[in-house]
Amino acid sequence: MRAIFGNRPGKRTSHRLVVEELGQAVVGGEFAVGDILPGDMELAARFNVSRTVLREAMKTLAAKGLVVARARIGTRVMPRANWNLFDGDVLSWHFNAGVNEDFLRHVAEVRLALEPYAAGLAAQRATDADIARMMRLAVAMGDAGHSAQTLAMADLEFHLRLLEASLNPFMRTVGSLIEAALMGVFRLTSPTADETEIDRVAIAHIRIVEEIGRRNEEGARSAMEHVIRVGQERLITNLRTQETGR
Structure with a gap:
């Protein structure tokens, strides 16, 4: 079930869809701390979005402390100590995960x-x-x-x-x-x-x-x-x- 307050009802943009799905996957443990996320081409195909949208979504997740992008390495899931627990999305994803x-x-x-x-x-x-x-x-x-x-x-x-x-x-x-x-x-x-x-x-x-x-x-x-x-x-x-x- 989606968050009642953290994710307001209404149509989600492509950017929002990617942020929510990947953010929930990280917080919920589908991607563990230290994991490298799938590459841009794979994720762009998975979400049916452009690489521009995907990059902006990754910047949003990085700003929340969930991931960090490194040239020639990829986008790595950060330790939980780096996550911004005052961020409404991050907290909502925790409640979604249990x-x-x-x-x-x-x-x-x-x-x-x-x-x-x-x-x-x-x-x-x-x-x-x-x-x-x-x-x-x-x-x-x-x-x-x-x-x-x-x-x-x-x-x-x-x-x-x-x-x-x-x-x-x-x-x-x-x-x-x-x-x-x-x-x-x-x-x-x-x-x-x-x-x-x-x-x-x-x-x-x-x-x-x-x-x-x-x-x-x-x-x-x-x-x-x-x-x-x-x-x-x-x-x-x-x-x-x-x-x-x-």
């Missing part, structure tokens, strides 16, 4: 390092209009008609708006990480959203906005940390359930 508990914990650790602080900044800096918009988004998360997918999308919208409300441009650039983490919520939950879960998520996010509205930095940080930790525990539980088939 993630384990360690991966989910690592994502949560980065979120805990960034988002609570962003919530504190929002408590300092958010305008009344920002706060009103975040409250509307938080309340809308309690709509009983949500599916797991639409709830995850509403969750994502809230967190991206909060990052913007911090008025720190660097915070907004971590949006791809948040996007991938919340995509995992959809992938590791059932197609339908439980009413109790919908209420819990909405209430927890409303609390974040209330603390921001009070200009309570510590309260906003604590409320955001609670949301991330509870969500992480739920993801781990759902992952274990899927792995055991129970």
Whole structure:
């Protein structure tokens, strides 16, 4: 299944097709670290694209840290330490390939390092209009008609708006990480959203906005940390359930 958020719906260009297919093949292990990718002629035929399109796709993958091209050697898959895990595509390809508990914990650790602080900044800096918009988004998360997918999308919208409300441009650039983490919520939950879960998520996010509205930095940080930790525990539980088939 394709990523819900990382790869937006719509017709893919030839360039995008090559980037997605090769990127997924690398992250998924079809091409191992150190492997040399097939030559230009073979790949151009495989994807039915021109060599120009193929070269541009390779440049995109190289910019993400997945591969490096060497004259007279070919295009080699780089070690995982070189991969840009903050890149939305790379994260989406990880979720497509399947993630384990360690991966989910690592994502949560980065979120805990960034988002609570962003919530504190929002408590300092958010305008009344920002706060009103975040409250509307938080309340809308309690709509009983949500599916797991639409709830995850509403969750994502809230967190991206909060990052913007911090008025720190660097915070907004971590949006791809948040996007991938919340995509995992959809992938590791059932197609339908439980009413109790919908209420819990909405209430927890409303609390974040209330603390921001009070200009309570510590309260906003604590409320955001609670949301991330509870969500992480739920993801781990759902992952274990899927792995055991129970």
